[in-house]
Amino acid sequence: MSAQTMSCAPVAAPSGRCNAHEKLVCGADYRPLVSGYKTEYPAEWAEHRICATTGHNALYARKTYKAGEVIMAFSYRSMSDYPTYLTVQVGEDKHIELSPAWLEHVNHSCEPNAMFNTTTFNFEALRDIAVGDELCFFYPSTEWAMDSPFQCKCGKPSCLGYIAGASQLTREQLASRRLTDFIANKLDERDAGASSSSPCDSSQ
Numbered sequence: 001m002s003a004q005t006m007s008c009a010p011v012a013a014p015s016g017r018c019n020a021h022e023k024l025v026c027g028a029d030y031r032p033l034v035s036g037y038k039t040e041y042p043a044e045w046a047e048h049r050i051c052a053t054t055g056h057n058a059l060y061a062r063k064t065y066k067a068g069e070v071i072m073a074f075s076y077r078s079m080s081d082y083p084t085y086l087t088v089q090v091g092e093d094k095h096i097e098l099s100p101a102w103l104e105h106v107n108h109s110c111e112p113n114a115m116f117n118t119t120t121f122n123f124e125a126l127r128d129i130a131v132g133d134e135l136c137f138f139y140p141s142t143e144w145a146m147d148s149p150f151q152c153k154c155g156k157p158s159c160l161g162y163i164a165g166a167s168q169l170t171r172e173q174l175a176s177r178r179l180t181d182f183i184a185n186k187l188d189e190r191d192a193g194a195s196s197s198s199p200c201d202s203s204q
């Protein structure tokens with residue numbers, strides 16, 4: 001059976017329902033809904049889906065948004081000086097656990113529709129978002145050096161493949177992507193450092 005033809009069977013979930021509509025046919029997502037999913041509604045605009053077979057999480061929109069609109073303000077439960085696969089970087093050696101915690105379910109995409117603006121602490125729409133769209137952000141937009149790199153499965157035309165943080169990407173790869181002020185500054189520092197370093201001694 002091809003990934004495209006696997007259907008999402010309803011899952012008995014006390015607090016949820018299964019929307020086995022076309023958009024959710026397995027294979028469309030990088031987190032395949034192999035046999036169905038459970039869903040929860042942590043906010044009036046957000047749907048949290050949990051794959052019944054893999055346990056993978058994702059967050060979907062229940063409202064429409066225009067590009068540039070604030071989806072919600074976020075805060076943090078804790079801050080540490082090291083990253084984990086769940087944290088968002090807000091500064092040098094500053095990594096937060098998001099509040100509300102269910103925002104941790106936002107997956108990465110190389111063509112994201114949202115971002116965590118760590119200057120304003122707003123979760124913002126980068127593009128128009130429709131009801132039922134998965135909410136994704138570009139992890140290197142906030143992360144300089146990721147704790148848990150992964151092979152991206154977003155399947156977008158501009159997919160960068162291995163995602164390990166902005167430090168591992170060229171300015172060209174980051175040029176068309178919205179970055180936090182922190183990451184934009186880090187990039188400037190890195191590239192200024194690279195251009196001011198002394199050229200190789202070619203006399204040997």
Ligand SMILES: C[S@@+](CC[C@H](N)C(=O)[O-])C[C@H]1O[C@@H](n2cnc3c(N)ncnc32)[C@H](O)[C@@H]1O
Nearest residue numbers: 056057085086104105106107108150152153154
């Ligand atoms: C903060 S979690 C996001 C929610 C995650 N799907 C889960 O079930 O816990 C981040 C992890 O999700 C996975 N992930 C997120 N986006 C991905 C993508 N585009 N491709 C592959 N794995 C992804 C990676 O394992 C990553 O370390």
